[in-house]
Amino acid sequence: MRTELYIDGQWIQGASTVAVHDPSDGSVITKVSLASDVQCEAAIAAADAAAVAWAKTAPRFRSEILRKAFEIMTSEIETIATLISRENGKAMPDARGEAAYAAEFFRWFAEESVRTPGDFRKSPSGDKRILVTHQPIGLSILITPWNFPAGMATRKIGPAVAAGCTMILKPATETPLTAMYIVDIMERAGLPKGVLNLVLPEKTGPAISKMLHDPRVKNLSFTGSTEVGRILLKEAADRIIRCSMELGGNAQVVIHEDADLAVTIPQLSLAKMRNGGAACTSANRIFVQRPIAKEFIEKISQSMSSYVMGRGTDATTTLGASVSMKERNKIAELVDQAIAAGAKVEIGGVKPEGEGAFYPATVLLVEKDNPILLHEIFGPVAPIVIFDSDEEGIQMANDTEFGLISYVFSSNLTRALRTAEAMESGMVAINKGVISDPAAPFGGVKQSGLGREGGFDGIHEFLQSKFIGVEI
Numbered sequence: 001m002r003t004e005l006y007i008d009g010q011w012i013q014g015a016s017t018v019a020v021h022d023p024s025d026g027s028v029i030t031k032v033s034l035a036s037d038v039q040c041e042a043a044i045a046a047a048d049a050a051a052v053a054w055a056k057t058a059p060r061f062r063s064e065i066l067r068k069a070f071e072i073m074t075s076e077i078e079t080i081a082t083l084i085s086r087e088n089g090k091a092m093p094d095a096r097g098e099a100a101y102a103a104e105f106f107r108w109f110a111e112e113s114v115r116t117p118g119d120f121r122k123s124p125s126g127d128k129r130i131l132v133t134h135q136p137i138g139l140s141i142l143i144t145p146w147n148f149p150a151g152m153a154t155r156k157i158g159p160a161v162a163a164g165c166t167m168i169l170k171p172a173t174e175t176p177l178t179a180m181y182i183v184d185i186m187e188r189a190g191l192p193k194g195v196l197n198l199v200l201p202e203k204t205g206p207a208i209s210k211m212l213h214d215p216r217v218k219n220l221s222f223t224g225s226t227e228v229g230r231i232l233l234k235e236a237a238d239r240i241i242r243c244s245m246e247l248g249g250n251a252q253v254v255i256h257e258d259a260d261l262a263v264t265i266p267q268l269s270l271a272k273m274r275n276g277g278a279a280c281t282s283a284n285r286i287f288v289q290r291p292i293a294k295e296f297i298e299k300i301s302q303s304m305s306s307y308v309m310g311r312g313t314d315a316t317t318t319l320g321a322s323v324s325m326k327e328r329n330k331i332a333e334l335v336d337q338a339i340a341a342g343a344k345v346e347i348g349g350v351k352p353e354g355e356g357a358f359y360p361a362t363v364l365l366v367e368k369d370n371p372i373l374l375h376e377i378f379g380p381v382a383p384i385v386i387f388d389s390d391e392e393g394i395q396m397a398n399d400t401e402f403g404l405i406s407y408v409f410s411s412n413l414t415r416a417l418r419t420a421e422a423m424e425s426g427m428v429a430i431n432k433g434v435i436s437d438p439a440a441p442f443g444g445v446k447q448s449g450l451g452r453e454g455g456f457d458g459i460h461e462f463l464q465s466k467f468i469g470v471e472i
Contacts (some may be wrong), residue, residue, distance in 0.1 A: 002180035003032045005039060005200070008046035009193025014039065016202060023089035023321040023328075023357040024311040029182060029326070032176050035199040040207050041198040047139045047166035048216040055164040058102030059114045062161055063103035066110035068189040073103035073154075073182075080181060080182055084150055085312035088174045089321035089357060092313060094275050101357035101436070102150035102182075105158040105454070108438040112459050113162030129470040132253040134463040136164035137242060138218035141211055143170045143232075145224045146323050147278045147378070149178035155438075155453050156221045157186065157196065163462035165219065169198045170208065174323050176200055187369030209235050214231065217241060226402070226447050244461040245453035246443060247377050249280035252397035254419055256390070257289040261299055263431055269303045269309065270433030271407055273361065276320055277380040278327075281405045281427075281436060285373050286384045288353075289391045293386045297365065301346045304361040304382065311356075319380060321357040328357040338364055338372035348381075368396050376402070390419065398424045403445035410447075 004011040014033025017161060035043070073080065081095035082103075086097070098393050119132035138159050144152040149171060158165045169178035183198050185316060201207030211217050212235045219242050222232055226248040236243050271283035286295050312320035323329040332351040339345060348362030364382040372383050387393040397406065398417070404425035408430050410416040420428040426444035429435040437441060441452035451461050 001030060001177060001185050003030055003177070004180075004185050005033045005035050005186075006180070006196070006198040006353040007039060007043045009187070012039070013024055013198070016120070018173060018200070020087055020174070022086050022326070023325075025355050026325070029177070032180070032200060034202045035175065035207070035348060036202060037207065037210070040199050040201055040211065042201050043168050044139070044211060044216055046194040047197055049276065050192065050457060051139055051166045054166055054192065054195050057164060059116070063110045064162065065189050065191055065458070066158060066161055068104045069185050070103050070106035070110060070408045072185045073099070073106065074187060077103070080178065082293040082313060083181055084175075085320065086325065087177050087194070088146065088149060089312050089323055090275055090278070091317045093318065093321040094320070095253055095312065098148055098151050098275075101438070102154040103207055104438040105151070105154040108454070109158035109162040109459060112159070112456070116163075116459060116463065123469075129472050130343055131470055133466050133468065134460070135466055137177060137462055138465045139216055140165045140167045140219035140221060140462060141170065141208070141217060142167050143208070143222045143224065144172060144179065144418065145173040146172035147232075147275060149175035149370050150322045151178045151184050152223050157182070157227070157454070157457070159459045160221075160462045161191065161195070161280050163459050165462045166195050167197070168211070170200065170204070171198070173200060173204070179217050196212075196222070199340070204364070208232070212236050212241055213238060215239070219320070219462065220244070221445050222246070229449070236391065244448045244453065246280070247447060247449040247454060249282070249284070249448055250402040251281060251284045251405045252423070253283045253286040253407040253426075254393050254397050254409070254423075255286065255288040255296060256393075256408075256410040257291040257420070258411045259292065260411050261292065261296060264296070264409045265303050267431065267433035268300060268407070268409070271429070272382050273307060273319065274434060276322065276324065278378045278421065280376070282378070283375055283382065283433075284406055285397070286382055286398070287387050287397055288384060289393065290386050290388050297363070297384060298348060300384075301363045302381065304363055304380070305347050307361045307380070309358055309360055320363060321380060322359060325355065325357045331359045331377060331381060334372050334375055334377055335362060335364070335381055336389055338366060338370050341370050342367060343370055343372065343383070348358060384398065394419060394422045398422070401447045402444070403446035404448035
């Protein structure tokens, strides 16, 4: 288990340490190093020194490193999943799924690194040839959250390596061990020193601000809350740092009266309960059409009641702990406010006594103006609103400042597509609870972010286009 900083190809002790806790019981797993200002500067210097040579490496060379990293990750899935579960709290089925998903980003971008397209054509006026090529944007800051410590790291490291960028990774303080393990994998896969560096600053805000104001830094890739994203965008504006921002979600679900509940219930349970609800793609606001509302509420309550709450690494657990007591208490507070505002509790809704950051699967029937609908819950809580007409359901679903993903359930494909096209979100799932895929562009609209990760788009967040006019 790595616990140090990684700078210029060396694992080094930091200026101080911070404890990493198991949220299932609050125990300390280990302590990890925190970086001083001097060490953060050393990471920038190392990435800058490696930048020119790394950008010139052959795409095939970068591809083979990523492929090797994929193979290592795949062979060590159980170890990685156990580490994820211990520091994050999630159940092992979720942790295994994340580890496998994370590895796929290395495989996808291993393939993309050798297939970045260019353009060569005659200009309409006939006076020149238009040549368009793509070059690495340069030193990139990668900031990842605690809810998917493996998946969010590889989703950024993969395309940055494929594009030929050097980088500094700053993982979440709650879950740094998984990121450190992945950096160790990249080292074992043959990544040259200085290309990837990892720091956990002692004072995160000032350290990141200083990096974004450093002329050697060219790019920022951030996954986290919209509130923090706004701050980073303002910081990045001073030097016009290019930003890729995957921010908060408040995912809407529209369930039409003709939905097949035999499909809808298990798929919606996945959309809601994956990662214990701690996902920006989690089904957060569920709108069901009145004719099937009673049956739907009964069946989704039965489905969510079947989840077994406990320590993530226990074999029987299907609903693990939140990442911390602080995060668990946020969930409980939102539910309490919803109940005070008139929500009817179908199941759950009571904060457990005792140790561990646990909260039970909860189903609430609420009115469209209940305050819980304004918040990204990040927990196993399903607020349900009943609607009548399709138009009303769509209007209520879109009544949010967020626009990451929507879910639509209907047995009529025309109706489903009509609703999907009306959804104000960057992604829409039809009759399916999980659609995230390394081969597809992931991202949102409105205040859910800028840019896309994964798919053909992902590598371009680390490339810039250059037009060369050629006289022939």
